[in-house]
Amino acid sequence: MAFSKPDSGTKARRTAGTRLQPELRPGRGATANPTGRFEQAFREDFDDGWGTPAANIADEPIDDDAVLVRRPMLTPARTSVSREAARTLITYNTSPDIGFDRSINPYRGCEHGCIYCFARPNHAYVGLSPGLDFETKLFAKSGAVAALEQDLSRPTYMPRTVALGTATDPYQPIEREHRLTRGVLEVLARFHHPVGIVTKSSLVLRDRDILSAMAADGLVKVAISLTTLDAELARRMEPRAPHPQKRLAAIRGLSEAGIPVMVIMAPIIPSINDHEIEAVLEAARKAGAIEANYVLLRLPHELDGLVSDWFAEHYPGRRNHVFSLLGQARGGRSYDCQWGTRMIGEGPYADLIRLRFRLAKTRLDYAQQPFRQRVDLFRRPEKPGDQLNLL
Structure with a gap:
């Protein structure tokens, strides 16, 4: 994993993110995990060749216009x-x-x-x-x-x-x-x-x-x-x-x-x-x-x-x-x-x-005006030690 300082292309890269392999996100909606807009650096995963079996590496583009990069297949995301x-x-x-x-x-x-x-x-x-x-x-x-x-x-x-x-x-x-x-x-x-x-x-x-x-x-x-x-x-x-x-x-x-x-x-x-x-x-x-x-x-x-x-x-x-x-x-x-x-x-x-x-x-005869909840029934429950109301 590499950490980089923002540059002129950071915003676009943060927004698009690196598309995650489907097996890493079963049953999830997002296809990517871009760095948040307030972070001072964004992260990129990359394979440095040390100890990563070839079978666990996949070719994947960073975005539609980028070249393929080698990414290690990680554990599927859990809640x-x-x-x-x-x-x-x-x-x-x-x-x-x-x-x-x-x-x-x-x-x-x-x-x-x-x-x-x-x-x-x-x-x-x-x-x-x-x-x-x-x-x-x-x-x-x-x-x-x-x-x-x-x-x-x-x-x-x-x-x-x-x-x-x-x-x-x-x-x-x-x-x-x-x-x-x-x-x-x-x-x-x-x-x-x-x-x-x-x-x-x-x-x-x-x-x-x-x-x-x-x-x-x-x-x-x-x-x-x-x-x-x-x-x-x-x-x-x-x-x-x-x-x-x-x-x-x-x-x-x-x-x-x-x-x-x-x-x-x-x-x-x-x-x-x-x-x-x-x-x-x-x-x-x-x-x-x-x-x-x-x-x-x-x-x-x-x-x-x-x-x-x-x-x-x-x-x-x-x-x-x-x-x-x-x-x-x-x-x-x-x-x-x-x-x-x-x-x-x-x-x-x-x-x-x-x-x-x-x-x-x-x-379909839907109501044209919204139902408004009542606010006039609000009251604070009495607690032990509270002073009694005079009225």
Whole structure:
């Protein structure tokens, strides 16, 4: 392994990364593991000829224009979970184009491995790669329940709906063991605090007991991310997320328990799943979803190179066409972070998607206005030694 200082070509090389051999990433979404954008050096693996059996060496290009290099075949990446101390759990934002000003993420990184996940670049903040590291090197926020109780107990705290699972899926596979999401929901239920959950996992059905009780008071809404009905496409895009039919079953199970459900088609990817808009909305409506929304593919920071590399492996003939359509909706760039348009884009292609989505929602009788959770029921549970209220 060699360490190099940045040079004029570093940014492109970091973004594209060195494509990893498929046997090193079974069941993973990322095809590469580029160095994070904040690192002062990037790494390249190379074989120095000492003790590496010829059978364990493979020829592989660094990128589409580079010569072949000799790379040793390493051990397949496994999921690891580290503890991250949480002194506070609620994160605030001032973004004018999203419907919440606070969020909770019990985990950092996500094993679902969705190649398109806009949160991948966040892993660079802890010195890790937004590529394979994002889905294999995970962090569980220890003390999350105590930290949330402390946040909500502050006398100055003013309740508003908190979004649970904005940068990582709160019901990813490690939740089965760590149960941080359930702990968070138990706290929110005790405080009668409104919450909106975003997930693509059927594991959310495990917590129907808490969610149905909160729904009876108008405190919860669950958004299920359903990007496609095509199982093969889902396996390639989001390899460790539940099957599309499992997500439809989750919508049905939550709806039958009296829990309001929104379906989110996020992201819509030109030439990949945009033809499924009407079919996805119809299937979700039949399962019980009452609201629907979408997001056009977003490619901030390293995600541009990661998604491009994924296309080169899975759909090489479509990559240029997809990025051309994205450019038409993003002012000639693959991504535009401008408020108000970053989620849906603008221009003829973006307008067409918007129109199709609106017409399908109307035809299928989706709600035109979002369900708003109640905030007036919030109360801090009394603790031993608390002074009694006069009123």
